Structure formats: structure tokens, C-alpha cells
Amino acid sequence: MEKDLPIDKQALLDAFFSGRLNDTEQKHFDDYLEGDASFREAYEFQTDVKKALQYQDIAAFRDQLKSIEAGTTVKQSGGRILRIWLSAAVVMLVAGYLVYSTVWRIESNQDLVQHYFDVQANIHYPITRSAQDPSLEYQAFIAYESQNWPLAQLLLDSAMTVDYRPEFALYLANVYMVEKRFEQAIPLLEHYLESGDMYSDRALWFLALSHLALKKKDRSVEYLNEMVRLQSYPHEQAMELLSKLK
Amino acid sequence: MIEQRIIDGLSRSDKHVVDELYYVYREKFLVLGQSFRLSEPECLDVFHDSLIILRNHAKKGNLNKVRHQLTTYFMAIGKYRFYEHLKKRQADPITHLVELPELIDEIDLVLDEEISQKQALILQALSMLGPACQRLLTFFYLEGLSIEEIVLVAKYENANVVRAQKSRCLKQLKERIHGKRSSD
Numbered sequence: 403m404e405k406d407l408p409i410d411k412q413a414l415l416d417a418f419f420s421g422r423l424n425d426t427e428q429k430h431f432d433d434y435l436e437g438d439a440s441f442r443e444a445y446e447f448q449t450d451v452k453k454a455l456q457y458q459d460i461a462a463f464r465d466q467l468k469s470i471e472a473g474t475t476v477k478q479s480g481g482r483i484l485r486i487w488l489s490a491a492v493v494m495l496v497a498g499y500l501v502y503s504t505v506w507r508i509e510s511n512q513d514l515v516q517h518y519f520d521v522q523a524n525i526h527y528p529i530t531r532s533a534q535d536p537s538l539e540y541q542a543f544i545a546y547e548s549q550n551w552p553l554a555q556l557l558l559d560s561a562m563t564v565d566y567r568p569e570f571a572l573y574l575a576n577v578y579m580v581e582k583r584f585e586q587a588i589p590l591l592e593h594y595l596e597s598g599d600m601y602s603d604r605a606l607w608f609l610a611l612s613h614l615a616l617k618k619k620d621r622s623v624e625y626l627n628e629m630v631r632l633q634s635y636p637h638e639q640a641m642e643l644l645s646k647l648k
Numbered sequence: 649m650i651e652q653r654i655i656d657g658l659s660r661s662d663k664h665v666v667d668e669l670y671y672v673y674r675e676k677f678l679v680l681g682q683s684f685r686l687s688e689p690e691c692l693d694v695f696h697d698s699l700i701i702l703r704n705h706a707k708k709g710n711l712n713k714v715r716h717q718l719t720t721y722f723m724a725i726g727k728y729r730f731y732e733h734l735k736k737r738q739a740d741p742i743t744h745l746v747e748l749p750e751l752i753d754e755i756d757l758v759l760d761e762e763i764s765q766k767q768a769l770i771l772q773a774l775s776m777l778g779p780a781c782q783r784l785l786t787f788f789y790l791e792g793l794s795i796e797e798i799v800l801v802a803k804y805e806n807a808n809v810v811r812a813q814k815s816r817c818l819k820q821l822k823e824r825i826h827g828k829r830s831s832d
Contacts, residue, residue: 406815416811420794451821452789454770457763459790460700463661467696470670552683556727 407444415445419452515615518643522576522608525601526569539570551577568597575608584612603634610640614647623647650711650718658706669699677726684734694733698726708792773824781817788814 407415414431417423423431434441527543542557558574561567575590588609595605610625626647629640657665674695681691702722705711714721763771774782787793787802795807795814804810 409811412811412815416788416795419789420792422794447822448789448818450764450767450770451774451785451818454763454767454774455786455790457767458771458774463700463703464696466661466663466666467670467699470667471692474671474674550683552679556680556683 407440411438411441412444415441415448418445419448511614511617511619514643514646515611518639519579519611521580522572522604524573526573539565539567542570543573546573546577551580555581568594568599568602571597572599572601572605572608575605575612579608579612582615584615587612588616603629603632606632606634607636607640610643619647649715650721652712654718655706655711658703658711661703666699669702673699673722673726676723680723680726681730684730686730686733690733694726694729698722698729701725701729769825770821773821776824777817777820780813781820784810784814785817785821 406412411434414423414427414434417427418431435445524543524547527539538557538561542554542561545554545557555574555577558570558577562570562574571590571594575587575594578584578587578590591605591609591612595602595609606625606629610622610629613619613621613625623644626640626644628634629637630644634640654665654669656662658669674692677695677698678688678691681694682688686694702711702725711721716724774785777785783802784798787798788795793801795810798804798810799807802810804813
């Protein structure tokens with residue numbers, strides 16, 4: 403039968419496992435681990451106990467996550483019948499809306515935004531396909547031009563963190579607008595507008611459209627008026643949109 | 649910066665908190681993973697691993713020191729896990745260029761789920777111990793409570809009683825393992 407560890411050595415192990423060893427204790431601990439076989443054996447056994455408990459704990463948590471996911475799937479399939487009825491109702495509503503909008507030619511804010519929004523072309527980083535540029539911004543603009551919006555968002559976001567340049571905000575805002583995340587686009591556009599970049603007045607147009615999408619017509623009109631005053635690109639479209647909003 | 653209720657709830661695997669995190673972040677992970685052309689099950693695997701890592705940090709008390717928003721911190725863990733997943737699959741090199749957020753250096757992202765044969769035996773033997781021993785060993789080795797904290801939490805008489813009880817539990821555990829080994 404193996405002997406119990408002396409109290410002082412067990413106290414050292416207790417302090418180690420609860421993460422409370424001070425510098426002097428750490429030195430004793432290291433010395434014992436190096437030269438005391440029974441101490442090392444006790445340490446290894448208790449480390450294994452800890453790892454076994456952690457393993458069990460993680461397995462239980464993983465099961466909990468799987469059961470949440472299973473619930474998500476059940477909810478999704480449970481809603482299928484309801485969705486069939488809803489789809490039928492939506493078809494009727496859409497048909498009604500089409501008749502209504504065709505006859506009365508009423509355009510909602512969303513329609514107007516969809517009609518006027520063209521994603522900003524990449525005018526800052528020319529992409530030549532033969533070039534092998536591994537830089538983050540280059541890869542970001544490859545994703546942007548390929549319309550791989552989630553990847554473009556991730557890379558532009560990272561590029562802004564690593565090496566901030568104001569134009570990144572313009573393109574990232576455009577990605578958000580494509581994804582209809584106008585609330586996130588607005589602060590980036592405001593930032594770009596203030597940057598003094600050569601094309602910064604282009605933010606006015608995107609701000610006007612973003613505010614319109616969020617049903618803030620007054621703010622949208624303010625930006626459009628500013629565009630007309632400054633003759634900012636695309637001011638003709640801005641004038642046309644203004645007349646529709648009045 | 650991270651709400652205390654999230655940290656505490658996650659450490660305890662509280663159903664409401666875990667459900668909340670699950671539903672808030674599930675879609676974000678799917679969108680991110682699918683942008684790397686990963687399948688939904690792959691995205692969910694990475695999502696689950698990332699939640700486990702986040703919970704490990706909550707348990708260790710690391711989340712209390714975090715200065716970032718939960719989303720920033722958690723998505724940084726997620727990006728790293730996606731990156732590791734893609735590296736293992738030797739996927740399209742463009743995805744390898746995804747720069748990881750700087751705060752990644754500050755986070756321990758290892759998810760060690762390997763178990764040795766000896767640890768598997770310990771696990772079996774643990775299930776044969778009485779509930780008092782299981783509870784005490786869990787408090788000490790898993791929750792990281794000190795002997796003094798266990799006195800308060802589990803209402804023991806004093807620290808010496810806890811030490812003696814823990815020593816008996818470990819001894820019983822060893823006996824169970826030896827009994828199991830000799831019966832196999």
C-alpha cells in the first residue's frame with residue numbers, strides 16, 4: 403500500500419491545483435517534481451483526475467449544444483406546414499401588391515433604394531489578375547470584385563483593423579448595404595465623408611439611400627440637397643430621387 | 649466588458665444563457681463558414697468548438713479580464729477555429745490569408761479533447777464513487793475552488809475536514825482503478 407503524501411507536500415499540490423502558488427512555493431513545487439518520486443506520482447495522478455473530469459464536463463456541454471441544435475432543426479421542420487399556408491397568403495399579397503403598384507405606380511422606400519443603389523465600383527485598388535499580391539487589402543478587393551460579400555466583409559474589416567485607410571470604410575459600407583445592413587453602413591459612410599479622401603463626397607449618395615431604407619426620409623432629403631448643391635456624383639440621379647420624394 | 653451574467657451563466661452551463669448565445673451567434677458562424685465554402689455541419693462543428701473554448705475561458709475567470717465586447721472576442725475565437733479547420737483541410741489558399749485579429753495572441757484557443765487510457769479508467773472509477781466524493785473532487789479539480797472556498801460552498805466544518813475527505817476520496821478512486829484493472 404503506498405504511503406500518504408506528507409501534509410506540507412499535499413498542501414503544495416492543493417495550492418497548485420487551485421492556481422494559488424506563490425513564487426517561493428513554485429520553486430519548492432518544481433524541486434519536488436524533479437527529485438521526489440512520490441510527489442511526482444501524486445501530481446501525475448491528480449492531473450489525470452483533473453483531465454478526466456474536464457473531459458466529462460466538455461462531453462456533457464457538447465451534448466447540451468447538440469440538443470439545442472436538434473431543437474433548432476425540429477423548430478424548422480415543425481414550421482413547414484405553417485409555411486405552406488403562409489406562402490399561399492404571401493402569394494396572394496404579392497399579387498395584390500403588384501396590381502396595386504402597377505395601377506397606382508407607388509414606389510416604396512425600399513423599391514427606390516433597390517432601384518437607385520449600384521454598388522460602388524472599386525476605384526482605389528486596381529486588380530490585375532496576373533499579379534500575385536498576398537496583401538490583405540488586395541485579397542479584400544478580389545473578394546469585393548468577385549461579389550463574395552461575406553469574405554469581402556471579413557477581409558475589409560480585418561484590413562481596417564490592421565492598417566486603417568479611410569477608403570476601406572466606403573467599400574465595407576457598400577458590402578453592408580448589399581446585405582441590407584444599413585444601420586452598420588451609416589457610421590462608416592459618415593466617417594468616410596469626414597475623411598477628406600478624394601472621393602469622400604460619394605458617401606453623400608450612399609448615406610441618402612441608407613437613411614431612405616431606414617425610413618428616415620428627412621435625413622435622406624438633406625443629403626440629396628447637399629449633393630445637388632455640391633454637384634456631387636451622381637447628382638442627376640439625386641435630383642430625380644428628390645423629385646420622387648417630394 | 650462582458651456581462652457578468654453571461655460569464656456566470658456560461659460557467660454553469662445555464663440553459664438560458666447557453667440558449668441565448670447559441671441563437672445569437674449560430675447564424676453568424678454559418679455565414680462566416682459558408683463564405684469559406686464549408687458545409688453547414690462543418691460550420692456547426694466549429695461553432696460548437698468555439699462555444700466550448702469560450703466556456704473554458706469563463707470557467708478559468710479569463711473573461712472577467714477581457715476588455716473587448718463579447719462579439720469581438722467570440723468571433724476572434726471563431727475565426728481562429730475556422731482558420732485551423734481550413735488548414736487541416738488544406739483548403740483554397742486565399743482563405744489562409746484571412747488575418748487573425750490581434751487579440752488572438754491573448755487567447756488560449758486549444759481545445760484538448762484527447763483522453764488517455766488511464767484517464768478513461770479514472771473516469772469509470774469516478775462514476776463508482778459516492779456523490780459526496782464526486783462533488784468534492786469536481787469542486788476542487790474542475791471548478792478550481794480552493795480548500796477554503798469548498799468549506800464555505802459545501803458547508804464543511806473546516807479546511808482540515810475538506811483535506812481529509814479529499815484524501816480519502818482520492819484513495820478510494822485509486823482502489824477502484826486497481827480493482828477495475830485486476831478484474832479486466
